[in-house]
């Protein structure tokens with residue numbers, strides 16, 4: 001049997017995360033070829049179908065934004081100098097609606113004149129401010145104005161938001177409502193996006209049976225492949241579910257060989273210290289490279305990260321061996337697999353950042369591990385509070401389902417008092 005990787009490859013959480021980020025950066029830079037994703041595979045999608053996809057082309061302003069000096073209020077387009085002394089009375093020479101054609105826009109606002117103007121309408125030449133309708137009263141062709149304005153008030157100048165040809169959204173952005181709106185605003189009805197990477201899920205364990213099977217007394221239904229599939233989808237990739245592998249090296253190796261044809265392989269189970277935890281052993285026999293074989297976290301300590309088939313023409317496939325305990329699987333996916341999937345999907349890197357909330361009741365743990373404990377974030381507005389849920393450990397999916405986040409406990413803390421700010425990882 002080949003030697004297993006040494007124990008020294010158990011890293012702190014931050015070091016392990018950094019190792020993944022480094023590899024993800026190589027993928028993103030194109031230094032490491034992925035089979036279908038980053039290696040240039042792109043496709044066009046209609047705007048509506050592009051939400052959640054990663055942009056493969058830069059979106060540029062097709063014209064100045066706004067394309068004309070835009071009034072941000074209903075009111076009167078005026079010369080601010082005419083309102084140095086208020087109240088003042090101005091002559092109303094026209095009405096400008098949003099979308100007004102050139103022939104319906106006064107060509108010039110002269111001294112002592114104003115034009116009634118609507119929000120989103122073009123400000124006519126000569127006017128340098130818009131006074132809000134609230135500060136005016138019109139009687140026929142005269143308007144009395146009770147408030148002064150500074151030059152530029154209530155006007156967005158032409159091109160102030162973006163100049164024609166300037167970059168609005170760069171490639172690598174995952175499309176959300178804002179970037180879609182921006183793309184629509186510059187007339188991009190179709191967008192070039194990266195193909196979704198394919199992520200294989202290989203469940204291991206003699207005790208694991210399919211959801212449709214009737215489990216024997218000591219068998220467990222395969223839930224991890226569903227949590228992983230849902231996380232893979234939310235990370236912007238396509239799950240490829242492989243058959244369940246027994247804890248038997250020949251079959252396991254066959255399925256790993258199938259799995260590494262995808263862009264990424266996620267294994268679940270079989271990475272702990274038990275006699276039948278064969279994942280590392282089989283991958284070692286396959287000459288896999290291991291970046292780490294554990295992280296000082298709870299849950300999820302036995303997590304493994306590596307690359308298999310580095311000598312092949314494709315440059316190899318990254319894999320994560322995620323622990324089989326369901327909550328460990330979910331947490332280690334979030335911490336480590338997600339950033340790699342995002343890179344394979346062509347998405348620009350982002351740091352893992354946590355929100356903070358006040359702790360509702362004291363936490364006592366042993367220090368040494370970074371903990372991601374199922375918790376409930378509650379409270380309202382700026383008074384967010386967080387509280388751990390009672391659980392039976394990392395196999396307890398029911399507790400995880402009562403939670404809506406993870407409280408993050410740093411490795412150097414053993415007592416955290418009620419009322420302290422703690423980091424929260426949303427899910």
Ligand code: AMP
Nearest residue numbers: 203221222223224269270272323324325
């Ligand atoms: P392992 O990491 O293989 O030692 O598994 C740890 C625990 O997680 C055991 O109690 C397994 O029965 C359970 N487990 C492993 N894989 C799955 C799975 N796919 N779905 C649900 N539970 C699992």
Ligand code: MG
Nearest residue numbers: 204205269270
């Ligand atoms: Mg197992």
